[in-house]
Amino acid sequence: MVGIILEGVLFVALLATVGALLFFGLVRWTPLGLRLRQDANRRRLEQALELECPIHGPQRAEEMVRLPSGSRICPACFKEALHE
Ligand SMILES: [Zn+2]
Incomplete structure (x- = not known):
């Protein structure tokens, strides 16, 4: 067996x-x-x-910011957009 x-x-x-x-x-x-x-x-x-921003270069995936529209931008660009 x-x-x-x-x-x-x-x-x-x-x-x-x-x-x-x-x-x-x-x-x-x-x-x-x-x-x-x-x-x-x-x-x-x-x-x-x-994951590469044309202005700020490569970014880490988990640091990218997802906009309500669904597109992603780099955190530095997002901060600049907020402070305008
Ligand atoms: Zn950027």
């Missing part, structure tokens, strides 16, 4: 390992993987750009 369970568990582990290796190979050495990495780069740069 224990042998059958152990065999089942090992088989599932083997399948998971083969699947992970296949996925790694696919992502690492094929055009699809290149595309996925380039997409990830685009998202990363877009996020960085969203």
Whole structure:
């Protein structure tokens, strides 16, 4: 009984390992993987750009101020807008 369970568990582990290796190979050495990495780069740069104020430079995400309209501005710009 224990042998059958152990065999089942090992088989599932083997399948998971083969699947992970296949996925790694696919992502690492094929055009699809290149595309996925380039997409990830685009998202990363877009996020960085969203957090960068044209006047005050890069800001931290949790310091950004969300306006009632839904858009975000940097804290320094928000303070300046309040003091006008
Ligand atoms: Zn600013």
